[in-house]
Amino acid sequence: MQTIILQFQTPQDLSGFRKMAADYITDVSILHLTIRCKCNLPEIALAMNYYGAKVLDNQKPTQS
Numbered sequence: 001m002q003t004i005i006l007q008f009q010t011p012q013d014l015s016g017f018r019k020m021a022a023d024y025i026t027d028v029s030i031l032h033l034t035i036r037c038k039c040n041l042p043e044i045a046l047a048m049n050y051y052g053a054k055v056l057d058n059q060k061p062t063q064s
Contacts, residue, residue, distance in 0.1 A: 001038050005056040006047050008033045013051040020046070 003026070008014040014033050018025060021043050027036040034056070037043070047053040 001039050003038050004034065006035050006037065006039075006044070006053040007019050008035070008047075009024045013053065017053065019052050041055050054062065 001024075006017070008017065011030065011033065014028075014030070014035060018028060021035075021037060021039065023039060024037040024039050024043060025035055025040060027035070039047070044055065048055070
């Protein structure tokens with residue numbers, strides 16, 4: 001399990017993943033559409049493949 005930052009494309013995607021992985025989440029930024037979580041690989045894969053998230057390298061979230 002590792003702490004990572006996931007950035008989502010829409011608030012709906014962020015919300016969907018947030019509900020699914022509530023036990024793993026340590027921080028949420030609605031403004032930047034990011035979630036910091038202590039996730040296992042299956043949760044990370046789900047976030048990326050189903051919710052369209054990208055993994056940030058513990059950097060500040062990017063704005064589009």
